Amino acid sequence: MIRRHPLAEQAAEELLRRIGSGEWALGAKLPGETTLAAQLGVGRSTIREAVRELAGRRVLESRQGAGVFVIALQVAEDWDKVLRKADITDVLEGRLAIETEGARMAAIRRTPADLKNFRYTLADRQRAAVKAPDDWYIEADLAFHRAVVTAAHNAVLTELFDTFVPRIRRAMIDMLKLDEEHRHRHDQAAHEAIADAIRAKDPDLAAARSREHLSAVRSAVN
Amino acid sequence: MIRRHPLAEQAAEELLRRIGSGEWALGAKLPGETTLAAQLGVGRSTIREAVRELAGRRVLESRQGAGVFVIALQVAEDWDKVLRKADITDVLEGRLAIETEGARMAAIRRTPADLKNFRYTLADRQRAAVKAPDDWYIEADLAFHRAVVTAAHNAVLTELFDTFVPRIRRAMIDMLKLDEEHRHRHDQAAHEAIADAIRAKDPDLAAARSREHLSAVRSAVN
């Protein structure tokens, strides 16, 4: 028998398939380990490892003495994977949505500490734009954008931004490789404008500036 | 010894702790099963189950004959958990960001099929608003909002919306329980206005209408 995956993983896939097919509903109890082992033609410890794997993925839950139960009908979406597979333009539009709303809320809720953070990250970005290697420049750019979102004081927006960062970073690396001139076009002034609008407590302007800048970024990819 | 969690789970937590502490870097190879078992004072199968659980969580990867390797330094953010724990106002602001941008793009990219979908879901929502039980009404409302985001034809925005849905649904259930009058205030006209703006291919108006409506929803929670 040729195997690309270990038996335990195959068994986990099979269990997942059966759950998806509706054989076991949400909250249902699976047959006992010995029964399952016999059904799938594998040993009991193999079934245990399969169940343990799905428990790690929050699909099954086993309670000693009681049995194994279905606690979710599908695997929670892995956002890293979703973003890796998605079109970069779709990703950038998602980023635009997050940051534009972030800039708007930042203009309302920003604190003195947030403004200080703007000054610091903008100055850093300015320096990196002229002489630092690509990865420094990228990190400095991302740091400013993160400062904006952080100033919105919304944990969900911040978490969303952080989820997008790895994918955006990779896209920026690719862009800089392909286009040496990009750093010059990627204007410092646009970033200053966003920070100014937030400083001035003008939500609509902040959102507009953010939208302008990020639309330009998205367009630059094409 | 009193145990609330099985040994295998405790072992998994311990491995996770050691990875987090930097004992094993990204890509590093863990000691063999027998060594780990001796270190943690448990049996080999217990270690195997712990490793299998972390493999399910995409933190470890075991390759037969080679060893067990660290493939991620931390557990990928579980968005269900993040949203469950977050303030509902933060969640609704995230939703606002997604849907407002969704409405804007929908006004640009909507197809005849999308418009048909609007008509259908709006009519359904109208019916549910007057006589259907709470959960039908909630599903009808969500169906329209999803139709808007879908019309943006952006896979990332759609996936984001779907991630938020369970948390929003629960919040709506709670609101309807607390406030019987809410369904009347939750105006059908606002939804029609969003659909009209998208139909008219007016991105700014669609975004504005969406923002108005969702701001009202967010305010209603307070």
Next chain:
DNA sequence: GGTTGTCAGCTTGTCTGAGGAGTTGATACG
């Protein structure tokens, strides 16, 4: 009747020993 206590039979949890299968690096050879 209704409540409580007991227990048998089920379940998962853990350990051990054995052998199979794949990987890796050292070593001998051409």
Next chain:
DNA sequence: CGTATCAACTCCTCAGACAAGCTGACAACC
């Protein structure tokens, strides 16, 4: 120097044994 072989190491799977926990049935009691 390049290649082939192989031994040692790794994970993979199975089987059997016993511990620990849950559940429902049934008897005892109030």
